Amino acid sequence: MTHDTDILIVGGGLNGPALALALAQGGLRVTVVDARPAPARADAGFDGRAYALAIASRRLLAMVGVWPLVADQAEPILQIKASDGLAGQGPAPFFLTFDAAEIEEGPMGFLLEDRHLYSAFLQRMQQTPGLTLLSGENVIAQDTDAGGISVTLASGRKLTCRLLVGCDGRGSGTAQRAGIRRVGWGYGQTALVTAIRHERDHAGVAHQFFMPEGPLAILPLKGGHHSSIVWSEDSASAERIQNLPDDQYLAALRPRFGDFLGEISLAGDRFTYPLSLSLAERFIAPRVALVGDAAHGVHPIAGQGLNLGLRDVGALAQVVIEAARRGEDFGSQTTLEQYQRWRRFDATTLALGMDSVNRLFSNDNPLLRAGRDLGLGIVNAMPGLRRRFIRQAAGLQGDLPRLLAGKPI
């Protein structure tokens, strides 16, 4: 039996296209099924949504040919400052500073707007032989047999392949149809996301203020006078704030944001994202693999969601391409188990780690607050421990897939 395509990827967000490019460059035939019509995000205007890309993620983007298209739009993160703050009181005395000069790899990461990243992916996909993008299509059924898996689309079209990959987010239909259950919980928190214009230059510094209501991240965008903010509040307050007119929204933000960047104004659309953790009980099923949020939807604190997803992409692409070059059936259980062994521990520990960081910091208990300040001060005073935090944030810790080390498969 010959298959219509080697690998079918469900989901055209960011992980799906990244995996498709890596596999197609490895000589495999790939089809991406994306629910949205093609140009939906391709030429969008500035809306403030941005990603904090770790160094390892930037390397993968370079390896799949996307980085050269976006390098000019990316803002290097030269420093990350984390502090424990109370609204109206300014930052606590103990500040935690991570500086790019402490690791040899250069900047700790890059801030890149969604609109630039997605259109770069789209452009590369269109130029890559062996890669087909089916836009405005949905998968409604999947059926595994001994030699492959057959997928039915909403349009009635059927496609057979050897491996089906779900990059379809935390509500992954691919996982549901494969009988993979999920565990997870909400935090009763919602992230308010927007872009801010500020008077003073941010100098490439990212800030993370841990407030009782939830963390506020300020991430430097290209040009020096714009930053993207991820502002977490309990869900009821978030809803109230989101419904405020722009001037009152800003008035609520000012005491949290502080005045260290001078006068601030709104510069982008306002979005909200409810925060929750969602882990798949398994990352694989017969001829099925899950990648990114479909496998592990994490709290978006510290921007690790996309970075974690791109690690999955690097690991799965490597395991599959190496199996294909050995002549093995790359959709087999043996190959998929290699992927799961490689990624599951990392993804789960990071998800649970971020969960506990958030729980520790989203609390106004004075004892905890004193402990936190002390903890941050201690980490700050210990260069070795601090370097480990920096390397973790930059995505340089752990057993790196080749693409994330900047090497071809």
Add this chain to the structure above:
Amino acid sequence: MTLTSTVDPAEVAKFEAMAAEWWDPNGKFKPLHMLNPCRLDYITRQIAAEFDRDLTQPLPFKGLRLLDIGCGGGLLSEPMARLGADVVGADAAARNIPVAMVHAEQSGLRIDYRHTTAEDLAAAGERFDVVLNMEVVEHVADPLAYLTACQNLLKNNGLMICSTLNRNPKSFVMAIIGAEYVMRWLPKGTHEWQKFITPDELYDLIRRAGLEPVDKKGMVFNPVSWSWSLSARDLSCNYVTASVKRNGH
């Protein structure tokens, strides 16, 4: 003509069940499945180097005629066919042949499986670019006669890959006590330790059979990563060799 068109359907169902057993990575042949990626790494790289093929290209082994001796359920034959080789899979056990055929059909691969031996194929004048001779030599009665048959099966400049088990106290503990008694990876009595061959003895036998040994590597099990890898230094237990036929007879 396919197997399913010539054999009674009840028989085919039985073969399918046996094929599923051969190909179950956690089943009876688990040790072979665990070893397979490591063996394939060695085989594919040696073939690519000897015949100047690029493994990053599709069907890199196109045009090569390859024999897999002791093919079993086709764990090596199928990958070789997938890489484009023209594969003959031979097994002295008749029951393996329909099982391997059923699975190849499920995988959409064309492989010529035959119930025969290296000696009979050589006598019939069959010739190959590559002969895979994996974990067989320690089971045969007369290794020199067997390797001579392998030599006869090769075209001039052909390549033989031969793996086996070293004979020393460590391999006795690992392969017999460890694999057969402690881990129960293999049925008791699978191996007779006296028939294991040291790398020096194997090189000597290969030379006497008329081939030139060109490479040898150890295959080492790592209990932390729970996988096998190739080693240039440690040939103390499982090892694999490459030999070529120069100025053939």
